[in-house]
Amino acid sequence: MLSGLIRGKVALFIKIALVALSTAVLLTLSQSAFAKGEYVIAGFLFIVILLINYTYFSKRTVPLKFFLPGIILLAAFVLTPILYTLVMSTYNYKTGNYISKEEALSRIQALALEPDANASAFDIVVGEFQSTPAILVSDINNNSYFISTPKEKIALDATKVEIDEYQVAQSAEGFTALESGDISSSAAAKKRYFFDGTYFIVVENLNVGAVFRQSLEYLPEQDVFRSLITGDIYRDNNNGNYVNENNQDDFLEPGWRDPSWLTNYIRLFNDERVRDPLISVFIWTVVFATLTVLTQFAFGLLLALALNKPIRGRRIYRSILVLPYAMPSVMSILIWGGMFNTEFGAINEILGRDIAWFQDPTFARVAVILVNLWLGFPYFYLVSSGSLQAIPSELLEAAAIDGANPRQIFRKVTLPLLLQILSPLLIASFAFNFNNFNLIYLLTGGGPRNQLDGEIAGATDILISYTYQIAFGNNLQDLGLASAISVLIFFLVASISLYGVRKSKVLESFS
Amino acid sequence: MTRWLKENLWRHITGVVMCLFALFPLYLVVLSSFNESGSLQVSSFYPKDISFANYQVLFNDERIPYLTWMKNSLIISGFVAMTSVIIGAASAFAFSRLKFQGKRFGIQLLLLIQMFPAILALSALYVIMERVYKFAPGLGIGTQAGLILVYLGGAMGVNIWLLKGFVDSIPAELDEAAKIDGASAMQTYWQIFVPLAAPVLAVVSLLSFIGTFNEFILARLFLIEVETRTVAVGLQQFIGGQFSENWGPFAAGSIIASIPIVVIFLSLQKYIVSGLTAGSVKG
Structure with a gap:
């Protein structure tokens, strides 16, 4: 108590x-x-x-x-x-349209710089003058020196500045230079320094400043940009960019992410550059997942049948056979990748050939299925041999008494029962392989793909690795489109899995 | 004799052929880990001269902090395995034993969000953790703590689901008896359920350990600094280009990294298989 x-x-x-x-x-x-x-x-x-x-x-x-x-x-x-x-998935979220509109506005303004006619640049020192950020500028060609703050320009007497052997001013009275390590991160490096009213000096790097003027002006009332040089008006096109009224191809960088509602989804079905690769990738995904499940199950079942009798050495067989399944799969996949290497790989060496496994679509696909067979057959061996033992022996005996031969017993009794027991696992395995990103990504990277044509979909790309390429690949990155495909995959996998769950009736216990 | 041949020969042939298939890559890795040439070749099927150079590279080369990677992997996977099972077990218990409104909905939701391929939420995760980094640099992108949090979130679905399957199989009489004796749900959980389920919890946490140890994509996205990487990411980068194709040390490294996993797996084979049939496939 x-x-x-x-x-x-x-x-x-x-x-x-x-x-x-x-x-x-x-x-x-x-x-x-x-x-x-x-x-x-x-x-x-x-x-x-x-x-x-x-x-x-x-x-x-x-x-x-x-x-x-x-x-x-x-x-x-x-x-x-x-x-x-x-x-x-409802945004035009892609390369060039990553940031918010506010950020894009300030970025466009910051980037809208027009160099002066001679593209003048000066040697500078970044620092402070009378506790405001300032630069000490050396106009060597004219032998003139001045300090420039964001607001004004203070001419210096050439004899009163300390210059080095290149005639570059290093210090002047009242001016404190910043440590070079601090400059790139300091606010002083991002300021615009006074030059002549229209033009100003921008810090290009540690000791160079260049002369620019503003080329675009933002008019907040109308939400447009006006070019200060040509007078052209750039208007918000409601798709994340300011576009020149007179020329649709002329738009300002960067754009911003803007709701585009169902555009990404519509592109999946209407834009042939998106739709056609998507269809071929989808077909390969289904083929890949089906073949994988079939081969893994066939070999697993064969082994389960072969070792279903207490023959000598069964335990040894069993321990060896689960090894591929026990290995961390990341390592195994990478090892197989090395074995398929054209010049130095063990497989070509044994076959005595020079097959470029990952450069040829067919060979690459064969390799992917083969490796996945290696990775997955032990799982099906384990579950099939478990299920074989769960089949009541009375059934088999009854069939034998009725005069069925072993082959008939297997085809008419064992296999149907086994399929019934294992169908939820087969479906789960299908769903898993439908999204088997690691295998594709680590083995072939989705390739071979024709990169010169800007092709994103490779021959072994499955939906999920294709989506990854769209979102994070080397080409144009389009998170909006990738998200839309993700949602599509979700519905596909969810319906496959729900079908499997219904089959296994897992949910029955809650009703 | 002929009868034996007829009945058992095909069994042995199948067994031997498949064993060779299973062993071939593994044997090759072992072979090349003792070979200095640095490729996955079969110059001969037995080791001619055994060299430990690849293993020495792993432990001595300053560019390859292999031991640190190993330590990172063990710490991250260990922490995730323990914590996710502690948290998941409570939820599984509630799903399995408590009566409350919306239980069916909760389970269905859990199933549904588990079907959303985690890799596809990658960009969203990245953006979120980038924002977290802005106000908590210790937790955001690039940190192991952030990665652990993301792993914990991801492990919830699978673990609750797996554990629920196990919990359902524990007879309910005991905790019903405790309830009749006036024990609260909390008391039942701590004093009856946890001791009973301890072996199951251990198995699920080991499964979770293996899963986390194997995880690659998130780890690669999150862990930018060489010193913070896990062994899977580290070794992949190793043959990915940074050091050109360097299979010898890679082979040695993956053998050492695989040993704990293979040992865990083989010793728990029986449970793992029953856990897997309960509704998930190893990743």
């Missing part, structure tokens, strides 16, 4: 300590998130704090006490990214 009481006290103390600790940590994080302008994250953390305190100090929330940590993690790192992907 007493010990129970003490334990209760200790448990209460631990609970309070844990809740207090997590509240303190999350509150700190929430505050700093708020301070940095990440209001959504700050809000999320704050709600989490409230939830934790409510859940663990209220008596009414018993199931939630068990669920809360899991729910928080799922919400933060699984659900939110999924929702974010959904949102991205």
Whole structure:
């Protein structure tokens, strides 16, 4: 009784300590998130704090006490990214349109620079003058020196500055130079320094400044840019860019991400540059997943049948056969990649050929299936031999008494039963291989692909690796389109898996 | 004798052929780890002169912090395995044993979000963790702590699902008896369920360990500094170009890295298979 009481006290103390600790940590994080302008994250953390305190100090929330940590993690790192992907799929989120409109505006203005007629550049020293950022400029050709701040230009007497052997001014009275390590990160490097009113000096690097003038002007009332040189007007085209009114091909860089609603989804079906590769990739994905499951299952079952009898050495066979499955798959895939190497690989050496496995579409596909067979047949061997033992022996005996030969028994009794037991696993395996990113990415990288034509889809690319290429590849990166394909894949895989779940009737126990 | 041949010969032939197929790449790796030439070749099928140079490179070359990678992998996978099972077990218990509104919906939602391919949420994860980095540099992109958090989130779905399968198979009589004796849900959980389920929790955490150890894409995206990488990422970069195709040390490295996983796997074979049939495929 007493010990129970003490334990209760200790448990209460631990609970309070844990809740207090997590509240303190999350509150700190929430505050700093708020301070940095990440209001959504700050809000999320704050709600989490409230939830934790409510859940663990209220008596009414018993199931939630068990669920809360899991729910928080799922919400933060699984659900939110999924929702974010959904949102991205309705944006024109791609190379050139990565940033928000506000950022794009300031970036366009910062980039809208026109050099002066001679493209003049001067040697400079970055520093401070009368506690404002300033540069010390040496116009060597005219033998003139001046200090320039964002607001004004102060001419210096050439005799009063300290110059080095190249006639570059190093210091002047009232001017403090910055340490060279601080310059690139300092605000002083990003300022525009006064030159003659229209033109100004921009810090190009540590000791060079160039003369520019502003070439575009933003008119906030109309939300347009006006060229100060030609007078052309650039208007928001509602698709993330300012486009020249007189010339549709002339738009300002960078653009911004703008809602494009269903455009990405429509492109999947209407834009042939997107649709055609997508269809061929989809076909290969289905072929790949089907062949993989079939070959893995066939070899696994064959082994299970062969070793279903207590023959000599069965244990040794078994231990060796599960090795491919026990190896970390990342390593195995990379090893196979090395073995398929054209010049130095073991496979060509044994075959005595010079097959360029990963340069030829057919060979690359064969290699992918073969490697996946190696990776997966032990799994099906293990589950099939388990299921074989689950088949009641009475059934087999009854069939034998009825005069069926072993082949008939296998085809008419064992196999149908086995398929019934294993069909949820076969479907799960299909769904898994449908998205077997690691294999494709690490073995062939999706290739071979014709990169000269700007082709993104390779011969062995499955949907998921193709999507990865679109989102993160070397060519144009299009997160919006990739997200739209992701959503499509989600629906495909979800329907395959739901079909499998229904088959295995996992959900039955909750109804 | 002929009868034996007829009945058992094909079994042995199948077994031997498949064993050779299974062993071939593994044997080759072992062979090239002792060979200095640096490619996955079969100059001979038995080791001619055994050299430990590749192993020495792993432990002595300053450009290859192999031991640090190994340590990173073990720490990250260990932490994720333990924590995700502690958190997941509570949820699995509640799903399996408690009655509450929206239980069916919760399970279906769990199944559904598990079907969203994690790799596709990669860009979103990246953007989120980049933002986290802005206010908490210790947790955001580029940090192991951030990676661990993301792993924990990802492990939730699978682990709750797996654990639920196991928990369902533990007879409910015991905790029902405890309930009748007046134990609260918390007491039942800590004093009846956790001790009973301890072996199962251990198995699931080892599975989780293997899964995390094997994870590659997120680790590569997150861990930018060479010193923070996991062994899978480190070794991949190793033959990926940074040091040109350098198979000898890679072979040695992957053998050492695989040993703990293979040992865990073989010793837990029975449980792992039953866990896998409960509804998931190893990644």
